[in-house]
Amino acid sequence: MIDRNAIAAASVRIAGYVRHTPVLRITGADLGLQDRGSVPVALKLELLQHAGSFKPRGAFNRLLSTKISAAGVIAASGGNHGAAVAYAARCLELRAEIFVPTTTPAAKVARIASYGARVIQQGKTYAEALLACRQRQAETGALDIHAYDHVDVLAGQGTAGQEFERDAPDLTHVLIATGGGGLIGGIAAWYAGSAAVVSVEPEGCPTLHDALCAGHPVDAPVGGVAADSLGARRVGTTMFPIAARFVAQSVLVPDAAILTTQRLLWERFRLIAEPGGATATAALLSGRFQPPNGARVGILICGANTDPASIAGIG
Numbered sequence: 001m002i003d004r005n006a007i008a009a010a011s012v013r014i015a016g017y018v019r020h021t022p023v024l025r026i027t028g029a030d031l032g033l034q035d036r037g038s039v040p041v042a043l044k045l046e047l048l049q050h051a052g053s054f055k056p057r058g059a060f061n062r063l064l065s066t067k068i069s070a071a072g073v074i075a076a077s078g079g080n081h082g083a084a085v086a087y088a089a090r091c092l093e094l095r096a097e098i099f100v101p102t103t104t105p106a107a108k109v110a111r112i113a114s115y116g117a118r119v120i121q122q123g124k125t126y127a128e129a130l131l132a133c134r135q136r137q138a139e140t141g142a143l144d145i146h147a148y149d150h151v152d153v154l155a156g157q158g159t160a161g162q163e164f165e166r167d168a169p170d171l172t173h174v175l176i177a178t179g180g181g182g183l184i185g186g187i188a189a190w191y192a193g194s195a196a197v198v199s200v201e202p203e204g205c206p207t208l209h210d211a212l213c214a215g216h217p218v219d220a221p222v223g224g225v226a227a228d229s230l231g232a233r234r235v236g237t238t239m240f241p242i243a244a245r246f247v248a249q250s251v252l253v254p255d256a257a258i259l260t261t262q263r264l265l266w267e268r269f270r271l272i273a274e275p276g277g278a279t280a281t282a283a284l285l286s287g288r289f290q291p292p293n294g295a296r297v298g299i300l301i302c303g304a305n306t307d308p309a310s311i312a313g314i315g
Contacts (some may be wrong), residue, residue: 033283052083074097078104086116215244
Protein backbone atom coordinates (compact mmCIF):
# COMPACT_ATOMS: atom_id res chain seq x y z
CA MET A 1 0.00 0.00 0.00
CA ILE A 2 1.39 3.41 -0.92
CA ASP A 3 1.61 6.16 1.68
CA ARG A 4 2.29 9.88 1.98
CA ASN A 5 6.06 9.32 1.76
CA ALA A 6 5.72 7.59 -1.60
CA ILE A 7 3.47 10.38 -2.88
CA ALA A 8 5.83 13.09 -1.63
CA ALA A 9 8.71 11.34 -3.42
CA ALA A 10 6.63 11.17 -6.59
CA SER A 11 5.94 14.89 -6.34
CA VAL A 12 9.67 15.62 -6.32
CA ARG A 13 10.28 13.17 -9.18
CA ILE A 14 7.67 14.62 -11.55
CA ALA A 15 8.23 18.30 -10.71
CA GLY A 16 8.99 20.16 -13.90
CA TYR A 17 6.96 17.72 -15.99
CA VAL A 18 3.44 18.42 -14.66
CA ARG A 19 1.47 21.54 -13.84
CA HIS A 20 0.48 22.58 -10.35
CA THR A 21 -3.17 23.13 -11.25
CA PRO A 22 -5.18 25.96 -9.67
CA VAL A 23 -8.02 25.85 -7.17
CA LEU A 24 -11.16 27.91 -7.74
CA ARG A 25 -13.00 28.94 -4.56
CA ILE A 26 -16.78 29.22 -4.92
CA THR A 27 -19.94 28.47 -2.93
CA GLY A 28 -22.94 26.26 -3.45
CA ALA A 29 -24.81 29.34 -4.63
CA ASP A 30 -22.36 29.72 -7.51
CA LEU A 31 -23.42 26.22 -8.57
CA GLY A 32 -27.10 27.15 -8.33
CA LEU A 33 -27.72 25.21 -5.11
CA GLN A 34 -30.40 27.17 -3.29
CA ASP A 35 -30.67 24.81 -0.32
CA ARG A 36 -26.88 24.49 0.07
CA GLY A 37 -25.88 27.92 -1.17
CA SER A 38 -23.61 28.76 1.74
CA VAL A 39 -21.48 25.61 1.47
CA PRO A 40 -17.87 26.53 0.66
CA VAL A 41 -16.62 24.64 -2.40
CA ALA A 42 -13.11 24.39 -3.83
CA LEU A 43 -12.71 23.17 -7.41
CA LYS A 44 -9.27 21.78 -8.29
CA LEU A 45 -8.93 22.35 -12.01
CA GLU A 46 -7.00 19.26 -12.99
CA LEU A 47 -8.62 19.49 -16.42
CA LEU A 48 -5.93 22.14 -17.07
CA GLN A 49 -3.19 19.52 -16.69
CA HIS A 50 -0.99 18.57 -19.66
CA ALA A 51 -2.84 16.25 -22.08
CA GLY A 52 -6.18 17.42 -20.66
CA SER A 53 -6.47 15.30 -17.51
CA PHE A 54 -4.74 14.31 -14.27
CA LYS A 55 -3.20 11.26 -15.94
CA PRO A 56 0.32 12.63 -16.72
CA ARG A 57 1.08 12.56 -13.00
CA GLY A 58 0.98 8.78 -12.87
CA ALA A 59 2.47 8.32 -16.33
CA PHE A 60 5.53 10.44 -15.57
CA ASN A 61 6.06 8.85 -12.18
CA ARG A 62 6.00 5.38 -13.72
CA LEU A 63 8.33 6.32 -16.58
CA LEU A 64 10.79 8.15 -14.35
CA SER A 65 10.90 5.30 -11.83
CA THR A 66 12.26 2.58 -14.10
CA LYS A 67 14.72 1.87 -16.89
CA ILE A 68 13.10 1.73 -20.33
CA SER A 69 14.48 -0.19 -23.30
CA ALA A 70 14.60 0.87 -26.93
CA ALA A 71 11.25 -0.90 -27.39
CA GLY A 72 9.67 2.04 -25.62
CA VAL A 73 6.33 1.99 -23.83
CA ILE A 74 2.89 0.58 -24.46
CA ALA A 75 -0.46 1.19 -22.79
CA ALA A 76 -4.16 0.44 -23.03
CA SER A 77 -6.59 3.25 -22.36
CA GLY A 78 -10.08 4.57 -22.76
CA GLY A 79 -8.40 7.74 -24.00
CA ASN A 80 -7.01 9.97 -21.25
CA HIS A 81 -4.32 7.60 -19.99
CA GLY A 82 -3.23 6.99 -23.56
CA ALA A 83 -2.88 10.72 -24.17
CA ALA A 84 -0.88 11.08 -20.96
CA VAL A 85 1.49 8.23 -21.78
CA ALA A 86 1.93 9.53 -25.34
CA TYR A 87 2.64 13.02 -24.02
CA ALA A 88 5.11 11.77 -21.41
CA ALA A 89 6.82 9.51 -23.94
CA ARG A 90 7.27 12.44 -26.32
CA CYS A 91 8.77 14.58 -23.55
CA LEU A 92 11.20 11.78 -22.65
CA GLU A 93 11.92 10.87 -26.30
CA LEU A 94 10.47 7.35 -26.08
CA ARG A 95 8.50 5.30 -28.58
CA ALA A 96 4.88 4.72 -27.61
CA GLU A 97 2.04 2.46 -28.75
CA ILE A 98 -1.44 3.07 -27.37
CA PHE A 99 -4.37 0.66 -27.60
CA VAL A 100 -7.87 2.12 -27.27
CA PRO A 101 -11.32 0.64 -27.91
CA THR A 102 -13.24 1.51 -31.05
CA THR A 103 -15.70 3.44 -28.84
CA THR A 104 -13.06 5.99 -27.76
CA PRO A 105 -14.21 9.48 -28.83
CA ALA A 106 -12.47 10.86 -31.91
CA ALA A 107 -11.22 13.87 -29.93
CA LYS A 108 -9.26 11.58 -27.63
CA VAL A 109 -7.86 9.46 -30.46
CA ALA A 110 -6.69 12.63 -32.20
CA ARG A 111 -5.04 13.93 -29.04
CA ILE A 112 -3.09 10.70 -28.54
CA ALA A 113 -1.91 10.75 -32.15
CA SER A 114 -0.93 14.41 -31.89
CA TYR A 115 1.80 13.45 -29.42
CA GLY A 116 3.39 11.09 -31.92
CA ALA A 117 2.24 7.75 -30.53
CA ARG A 118 1.03 4.89 -32.70
CA VAL A 119 -2.68 4.43 -31.93
CA ILE A 120 -4.39 1.06 -32.38
CA GLN A 121 -8.17 0.86 -31.96
CA GLN A 122 -9.25 -2.64 -31.03
CA GLY A 123 -12.24 -4.04 -29.14
CA LYS A 124 -15.37 -2.31 -27.95
CA THR A 125 -14.30 -1.91 -24.30
CA TYR A 126 -11.21 -0.97 -22.32
CA ALA A 127 -10.90 -4.59 -21.19
CA GLU A 128 -10.69 -5.78 -24.80
CA ALA A 129 -8.15 -3.09 -25.68
CA LEU A 130 -6.10 -4.13 -22.63
CA LEU A 131 -6.04 -7.76 -23.80
CA ALA A 132 -4.80 -6.71 -27.24
CA CYS A 133 -2.21 -4.44 -25.60
CA ARG A 134 -0.86 -7.30 -23.49
CA GLN A 135 -0.55 -9.54 -26.52
CA ARG A 136 1.41 -6.86 -28.36
CA GLN A 137 3.61 -6.19 -25.32
CA ALA A 138 4.61 -9.85 -25.21
CA GLU A 139 5.82 -9.49 -28.81
CA THR A 140 7.76 -6.24 -28.45
CA GLY A 141 9.00 -6.17 -24.86
CA ALA A 142 7.88 -2.57 -24.44
CA LEU A 143 7.21 -1.33 -20.90
CA ASP A 144 3.52 -1.65 -20.08
CA ILE A 145 2.15 1.44 -18.34
CA HIS A 146 -1.07 0.29 -16.69
CA ALA A 147 -3.77 2.92 -16.49
CA TYR A 148 -4.37 2.51 -12.75
CA ASP A 149 -3.14 -0.76 -11.22
CA HIS A 150 0.48 0.00 -10.37
CA VAL A 151 2.07 1.56 -7.28
CA ASP A 152 4.02 4.16 -9.29
CA VAL A 153 0.86 5.26 -11.10
CA LEU A 154 -1.08 5.49 -7.84
CA ALA A 155 1.65 7.52 -6.17
CA GLY A 156 1.79 9.88 -9.14
CA GLN A 157 -1.95 10.45 -9.07
CA GLY A 158 -1.75 11.01 -5.34
CA THR A 159 0.28 14.18 -5.98
CA ALA A 160 -2.99 15.83 -7.02
CA GLY A 161 -4.23 15.23 -3.49
CA GLN A 162 -1.02 16.61 -2.02
CA GLU A 163 -1.47 19.81 -4.04
CA PHE A 164 -5.15 20.06 -3.14
CA GLU A 165 -4.42 19.83 0.57
CA ARG A 166 -1.62 22.39 0.25
CA ASP A 167 -3.84 24.90 -1.57
CA ALA A 168 -7.06 24.17 0.34
CA PRO A 169 -6.08 22.82 3.77
CA ASP A 170 -9.50 23.48 5.29
CA LEU A 171 -11.45 20.84 3.33
CA THR A 172 -13.57 18.34 5.22
CA HIS A 173 -14.77 16.35 2.17
CA VAL A 174 -13.08 15.66 -1.17
CA LEU A 175 -15.19 14.36 -4.09
CA ILE A 176 -13.37 12.28 -6.71
CA ALA A 177 -14.67 10.68 -9.92
CA THR A 178 -13.74 7.00 -9.97
CA GLY A 179 -13.02 4.60 -12.83
CA GLY A 180 -10.34 1.98 -12.31
CA GLY A 181 -9.37 3.71 -9.09
CA GLY A 182 -5.91 5.15 -9.72
CA LEU A 183 -6.89 8.73 -8.91
CA ILE A 184 -9.02 8.06 -5.86
CA GLY A 185 -6.57 5.45 -4.62
CA GLY A 186 -3.70 7.92 -4.71
CA ILE A 187 -5.73 10.77 -3.22
CA ALA A 188 -7.22 8.59 -0.46
CA ALA A 189 -3.70 7.40 0.39
CA TRP A 190 -2.58 11.01 0.71
CA TYR A 191 -5.45 12.17 2.92
CA ALA A 192 -5.45 8.90 4.88
CA GLY A 193 -8.62 9.86 6.74
CA SER A 194 -7.74 13.50 7.48
CA ALA A 195 -10.58 14.49 5.12
CA ALA A 196 -13.52 12.35 4.02
CA VAL A 197 -12.76 11.15 0.49
CA VAL A 198 -15.97 10.46 -1.45
CA SER A 199 -16.03 8.26 -4.56
CA VAL A 200 -18.41 9.37 -7.29
CA GLU A 201 -19.29 7.05 -10.19
CA PRO A 202 -21.89 7.03 -12.94
CA GLU A 203 -24.76 4.63 -12.39
CA GLY A 204 -23.66 2.85 -15.58
CA CYS A 205 -20.10 2.24 -14.26
CA PRO A 206 -20.41 1.31 -10.55
CA THR A 207 -17.00 -0.35 -10.39
CA LEU A 208 -15.72 0.71 -6.97
CA HIS A 209 -19.24 0.87 -5.54
CA ASP A 210 -19.81 -2.78 -6.39
CA ALA A 211 -16.37 -3.78 -5.13
CA LEU A 212 -16.93 -2.10 -1.78
CA CYS A 213 -20.30 -3.80 -1.45
CA ALA A 214 -18.74 -7.19 -2.23
CA GLY A 215 -15.66 -6.63 -0.08
CA HIS A 216 -13.28 -7.28 -2.97
CA PRO A 217 -12.86 -6.25 -6.64
CA VAL A 218 -15.60 -7.69 -8.88
CA ASP A 219 -16.63 -7.25 -12.50
CA ALA A 220 -19.11 -4.42 -12.93
CA PRO A 221 -21.23 -3.10 -15.81
CA VAL A 222 -19.66 -0.58 -18.18
CA GLY A 223 -21.93 1.91 -19.92
CA GLY A 224 -23.24 5.44 -20.07
CA VAL A 225 -21.93 8.84 -21.09
CA ALA A 226 -18.68 8.67 -19.09
CA ALA A 227 -17.65 5.11 -19.96
CA ASP A 228 -14.68 6.23 -22.06
CA SER A 229 -12.93 7.64 -18.97
CA LEU A 230 -14.62 5.87 -16.03
CA GLY A 231 -15.48 2.55 -17.68
CA ALA A 232 -13.08 0.07 -16.07
CA ARG A 233 -14.62 -3.37 -15.71
CA ARG A 234 -12.92 -3.96 -12.35
CA VAL A 235 -11.01 -1.72 -9.93
CA GLY A 236 -7.32 -2.32 -9.42
CA THR A 237 -6.15 -4.75 -6.77
CA THR A 238 -3.45 -2.27 -5.74
CA MET A 239 -5.90 0.49 -4.86
CA PHE A 240 -8.68 -1.57 -3.32
CA PRO A 241 -7.18 -1.95 0.17
CA ILE A 242 -6.63 1.82 0.21
CA ALA A 243 -10.25 2.45 -0.80
CA ALA A 244 -11.59 -0.05 1.71
CA ARG A 245 -9.72 1.76 4.47
CA PHE A 246 -9.86 5.42 3.48
CA VAL A 247 -12.81 6.05 1.12
CA ALA A 248 -15.52 7.36 3.41
CA GLN A 249 -18.48 7.18 1.03
CA SER A 250 -19.41 5.89 -2.42
CA VAL A 251 -22.21 7.52 -4.44
CA LEU A 252 -23.64 6.94 -7.90
CA VAL A 253 -24.99 9.64 -10.21
CA PRO A 254 -27.26 9.36 -13.27
CA ASP A 255 -26.10 10.31 -16.75
CA ALA A 256 -28.61 13.15 -16.87
CA ALA A 257 -26.95 14.79 -13.86
CA ILE A 258 -23.52 14.47 -15.48
CA LEU A 259 -24.69 16.14 -18.69
CA THR A 260 -26.42 18.91 -16.73
CA THR A 261 -23.22 19.50 -14.79
CA GLN A 262 -21.17 19.70 -17.98
CA ARG A 263 -23.43 22.49 -19.21
CA LEU A 264 -23.37 24.31 -15.88
CA LEU A 265 -19.57 24.24 -15.65
CA TRP A 266 -19.42 25.85 -19.07
CA GLU A 267 -22.20 28.37 -18.55
CA ARG A 268 -21.07 29.59 -15.12
CA PHE A 269 -17.28 29.16 -15.22
CA ARG A 270 -16.39 28.63 -18.90
CA LEU A 271 -14.90 25.24 -18.03
CA ILE A 272 -15.17 22.53 -20.69
CA ALA A 273 -15.26 19.25 -18.77
CA GLU A 274 -15.70 15.86 -20.36
CA PRO A 275 -18.45 13.67 -18.81
CA GLY A 276 -15.96 11.94 -16.51
CA GLY A 277 -14.60 15.33 -15.51
CA ALA A 278 -18.07 16.55 -14.55
CA THR A 279 -19.05 13.43 -12.61
CA ALA A 280 -17.73 14.42 -9.17
CA THR A 281 -19.42 17.83 -9.30
CA ALA A 282 -22.64 16.09 -10.40
CA ALA A 283 -22.82 14.37 -7.01
CA LEU A 284 -23.22 17.73 -5.29
CA LEU A 285 -25.54 19.23 -7.89
CA SER A 286 -27.83 16.20 -7.99
CA GLY A 287 -28.03 15.84 -4.22
CA ARG A 288 -26.56 12.34 -4.30
CA PHE A 289 -23.92 13.76 -1.98
CA GLN A 290 -25.37 15.81 0.86
CA PRO A 291 -22.72 17.83 2.70
CA PRO A 292 -23.26 17.81 6.47
CA ASN A 293 -23.43 21.01 8.48
CA GLY A 294 -20.09 22.74 8.56
CA ALA A 295 -18.72 20.88 5.55
CA ARG A 296 -16.12 22.49 3.30
CA VAL A 297 -16.20 20.55 0.05
CA GLY A 298 -13.40 19.99 -2.43
CA ILE A 299 -14.09 18.65 -5.92
CA LEU A 300 -11.44 17.56 -8.39
CA ILE A 301 -12.45 18.22 -12.01
CA CYS A 302 -10.33 15.58 -13.64
CA GLY A 303 -10.58 15.88 -17.43
CA ALA A 304 -11.41 18.09 -20.40
CA ASN A 305 -10.94 15.81 -23.39
CA THR A 306 -14.19 16.21 -25.24
CA ASP A 307 -15.48 17.94 -28.35
CA PRO A 308 -16.69 21.36 -27.10
CA ALA A 309 -19.59 21.21 -29.54
CA SER A 310 -20.93 18.17 -27.67
CA ILE A 311 -21.90 20.36 -24.74
CA ALA A 312 -25.28 21.93 -25.34
CA GLY A 313 -25.09 25.69 -25.77
CA ILE A 314 -21.49 25.78 -27.01
CA GLY A 315 -20.90 26.86 -30.56
